[in-house]
Amino acid sequence: MKISMTVNGKPVSAEVEARTLLVTFIRENLRLTGTHVGCDTSQCGACTIHLNGRAVKSCNILAMQAEGADIVTIEGLAKADGTLHPMQEAFREHHGLQCGFCTPGMVMSAVDLVKNHPNPSEETIRAELDGNLCRCTGYHNIVKAVKAASAKM
Amino acid sequence: MGDMNSIGVSVKRKEDYRFLTGAGTYTDDVTLPHQSYAAFVRSPHAHAKVKSIRKDKALKAPGVVAIFTGEDLAAAKVGGLPCGWLITDVNAQPMKEPAHPCMAQGKVCHIGDQVAVVIAETYDQARDAAELVEVDYEVLPAVVDVVSALKQGAPVIHDAAPGNSCYVWALGDKGAVDKAMAAAAHVTKLEFVNNRLIPNAIEPRAVNASYARHDESYTLYVANQNPHVERLLMTAFVLGLPEQKVRVIAPDVGGGFGSKIFLYAEDVVLTWASKQVNRPIKWTAERSESFMSDAHGRDHVTTAELALDKDGKFLAMRVRTAAAMGAYLSTFASSVPTILYATLLAGQYTTPAIYAEVTGVFTNTVPVDAYRGAGRPEATYVVERLVETAAREMKLDPAEIRRRNFIKTFPYQTPVALQYDIGDYEATLAEAMKIADVAGFPARRAEAAKRGKKRGLGYSCYIEACGLAPSSIAGALGARAGLFESGEVRVHPTGKVTVFTGSHSHGQGHETTFAQVVASRLGIPVDDVDVVHGDTGRIAFGMGTYGSRSLAVGGTAIVKALDKVVNKGKKIAAHLLEASDTDIEFKDGVFTVAGTDKAVPFGAVALTAYVPHNYPHDKLEPGLNEQAFYDPTNFTFPAGSHICEVEIDPDTGITKVVNFTAVDDFGNIVNPMIVEGQVHGGLTQGIGQALTEGCVYDKESGQLMTGSYLDYCMPRADDVPSYKVGTKVTACTHNPLGVKGCGEAGAIGSPPALINAITDALGIREIEMPATPERVWRAANSNKKA
Structure with a gap:
């Protein structure tokens, strides 16, 4: 079936199978490989994107359910000139990433977190990030980064 | 200038921009012209004979390119996976090395064992067709834990390893230890399990193999920590290919923690098959496949004794460990519970006599190999649980008993083969105690008690041997590679x-x-x-x-x-x-x-x-x-002190890590920000081992009970605290940078600190890892009659 949506500001459309997951559509059809797949039970959050302004695990939704939606992936977060979003910049500044695999999902979740909790406490950040697994950083510097970014967003 | x-x-990382903007290139991100995709048919049984495999229905499924089984590999004379470390047992005999086929040759030995590979035009088509491959199994009795596997009458997994024993290996002076034990004023004895862990790098393993007919060359993209070793093992020992014809690229790799060191069957199968189908083939593990095919870690059952004189001075240590190898020997499996374990049992102490005996055991489980720390967390757990328990039994302050036994002059030759070049253990402990505000702990404990909570404090003073390794020493110990x-x-x-x-x-x-x-x-x-x-x-x-x-x-x-x-x-x-x-x-x-x-x-x-x-x-x-x-002239010896403070709610059994302090001596430090990040990550994996993570197999069926993130409890952001980390520096004496290594320390030092804190809080002697709320609640309420 044919689907159409806006991804990172550009209209896209494609023929997909009904069972195609949104993350598969993003990675395989659009070749936007910044969105990652780390599990098969929607636990790890590496595939988190923004759908109509909300953080959503894109492995947990069919591509056809995103018909007409406005999608932003990690590739669409920085400015067109390459300037990083304050959350991306804070992750860099505070060493909130190591291998980088969970990072796109973590950043997309964190942006949504700060939108919903403009001045989050450490406790709030930790609670709100519990849908995103990181095996490298021990979360310590991610928490610092989110806190720092919240002051600049 | x-x-x-x-x-x-703390220079900001050069690699970050690409990772933060989605521009990293991991193996699954690589898609080649004419790409095909693979799915593996895996054993649903822990132990079974494969009586027949019928491919006809699957071959007719849409998009299928080819299906191969172990029979095809055998016909093509594709070898089994090699083990890179030969352990010689107590009778001077080589360890038992049963065949480790890349796909089943008549038998499967663990849940997830590879039986067939289906190659198709898309992932979905490969997976759909894999479900149509009909395998007729004759299920055999299985054994999944080391204690049962060593019992008489246990199912035998490999004819080549009677009694499921891979080796019985020993290190140290048994006579001296027996004598010291007999004469000691006090002996502390503990029996415990070092729980099996699943590494869980967030990037699943992935392979993309292709073949070029024009020059008979192969290119392999693979999520791997050592591409040259992968190539050497694959070309020289398994596929018999000219080494210069194989290019192995490990592009951006999403975490390893040891699990991506090894040569895996999927890497070999795809490389071989890429020539058969003359197309690039990509396979990326689903997470459930990672659980049942990535090499696991730990899985020891240990009895350990520490002999002390009346003043708390250590006289001798005796350790007996049964260590799981899993169903087959993974690349470095044999060395982890021997060379990387028993040699570390001196810890930071002057214990003059140490004897360790290790039995490597085959079980119907995923192979066990190096996982962050590899042998050294297990050794540290033995030493630091013994030391803390001995202090309590002898009514000595746990910091004081450590100080009385610290090695103070260097170089120091341990009784278990290593020579420490330098360290200052008193300084790291003192700094950790200062940062952790140990002096203020009694007041915090009293305040918590008023709220009905139980606070505890636990220490761990670890040492590790890193900078692997002087090749000649490693070779003498059985390594089949240079280092x-x-x-x-x-x-x-x-x-x-x-x-x-x-x-x-x-x-x-x-x-x-x-x-x-x-x-x-x-x-x-x-x-x-x-x-x-x-x-x-x-x-x-x-x-x-x-x-x-x-x-x-x-x-x-x-x-x-x-x-x-x-x-x-x-x-x-x-x-x-x-x-x-x-x-x-x-x-x-x-x-x-x-x-x-x-x-x-x-x-x-x-x-x-x-x-x-x-x-x-x-x-x-x-x-x-x-x-x-x-080629290094010695190992390096990072060491440090970890202090953990927990608060337990006896009504729920929930343990909260309220303070965790780590002071480490990594030698000179090039980038403090990166080093601290390594410590944070290691600590979280160690806290995971102690509090939340544990691989569970069902003893009857051999099924993997923790086969997804729903069942295997990975530490999340709200399970761990912000850490207090510090460093003390004694520069390594034998490399020009004066550096020692920092990647594993956090995972090595932290589990005993946490368990020592929990046992302190509850006033108990032992608790099994992971100290889940259920176990903690039972321990906290064991004196109450139901």
Whole structure:
């Protein structure tokens, strides 16, 4: 079936199978490989994107359910000139990433977190990030980064 | 030019921009022209005979390109997976090495064992068709734990290993230990399990293999920590291919923690099959496949005793461990519970006599191999649980008993084969106690008690052997490989530099740390140095990254190459400055004639090397490109003190880590930000082992009960605290950077600190890891009658 949506500001459309997951559509059809797949039970959050302004695990939704939606992936977060979003910049500044695999999902979740909790406490950040697994950083510097970014967003 | 020296500076990482913008290239991101996709048919049984495999229905499924089984591999004479470390047992016999086929040859030995591979036009088609492959199994009795596997009458997994024993291996002076134990004023004895863990790098393993008919070459993209080792093992020992015809690329790799060191069956099968179908084939593990096919870690059952005199001085230690190998020997499986375990049982202490006996045991489980710390967390758990328990039994302060036994003079020869070059254990402990505010703990405990909560404090003073390893020593101990590293420094005509290293970064930040080392030595900006890793086509050779070895061994190889660059640069400068080589000094990026103001900058020397118009051609080749290999002369010995403070709610059994302090001695530090990050991550994995993580197999069916993130409890952001970390520095004496390694320390030191804190809080002697709320609640309420 044919689907159409806006991804990172550009209209896209494609023929997909009904069972195609949104993350598969993003990675395989659009070749936007910044969105990652780390599990098969929607636990790890590496595939988190923004759908109509909300953080959503894109492995947990069919591509056809995103018909007409406005999608932003990690590739669409920085400015067109390459300037990083304050959350991306804070992750860099505070060493909130190591291998980088969970990072796109973590950043997309964190942006949504700060939108919903403009001045989050450490406790709030930790609670709100519990849908995103990181095996490298021990979360310590991610928490610092989110806190720092919240002051600049 | 002084600001060019960035050693000790938290330079922001060069690799971050690509990871933060989705521009990283992991193996699954690589899609090649004419790409095909693979799915594996895996055993649903822990132990079974494979009576027949019917492929006909699957072959007719849409998009299927080919299906291969173990029979096809056998017909093509594809070998089994090799083990890289030969352990010789107590009777001077070699360990038992049963065949480790890449796909089942008549039998499966664990849940997830490979039975067939289906190659199709898309992932979905490959997976759909895999479900149509009909395998007729005759289920055999299975055994999944080491104690049952060693019992008489247990199901035998391999005919080549009667009694499921791979080896019984020992280290130390048994007679001296027995004698000291018999005469001791006090003996503390503990029996415990070191729980089986599943590494769970967030990037699943992935392979993309292709074959080029025109020159009979293969290219393999693979999520791997040591591409040259992967290539060597695969070409020389399994597929019999010419090594130069195989290029292994480990691009961006999403975490490893040991689990991506090994040569896996899927890597071999795809490489071989890419020639058969003459197309690139990609396979990426689903997470459920990772759980049942990535090598697991730990899984020890141990009895340990510590003998002390009346003043708490350690006299002897005796350790008996049964260590799971799993169903087959993974690449370095045999060395982990032996060479990397028993040699660390001296810890930071002067215990004069130590004896360890280790039985390697086959079980119907996923193979066990190195996982962050590899043997050293298990050793530290033995030592630090014994020490803390002994202190309590003898009514000594746990810090004081450690101080009484610390090694204070170096070099120190342990009774278990290692020679520590340097350390200052009292200083790290004192600093940790200060940061953790141990003095204020009684007040905090009393305050918590008022709220109905139980607070406890636990110590762990760990040591590890890193910087693996002097090849000759490793070889004498059974290693079937060298353990050196290579580095190449390519100075371009403009004075910019590309460094090629055999180390591999999968989160550790080598692109930044190594650039800092090079930039500081050459007196150029960090931005002028790029680091290339992870490609056998671009890098001469490498042993890869594991065992916290990259900076100590890989970094030293680069330093050796830098020395050659500077030496050649001096000769070029001498020619330009019309001076003698021996009068040239190099500092802050400038060659000068000693005692004069005659100088030529590094960039001008580089340009001269490539535009050699005015050049000493009679003495020197053009160009400025140097290579070095470095084989370490000793292990490095990072050590530190961890102090954990927990608060337990006895009504729910929930343990909260309220304070965790780690003070580590990693030797000199190049980038403190990166080092702290390594510690945070290691601590969280250690806390995971102690509190939340544990692999569970059903004893009856052999089924993997923890086969997804729904069942295997990974630590999440709200399970762990913010950490307090500090460092003390004693520079390593035998490498030029004075560095020791920091990657594994957090995972090594933290589990016993946490368990010591929980047992302190509850006033109990032992609790099994992971100390889940259920176990803690039962322990907290065990004195109450139901």
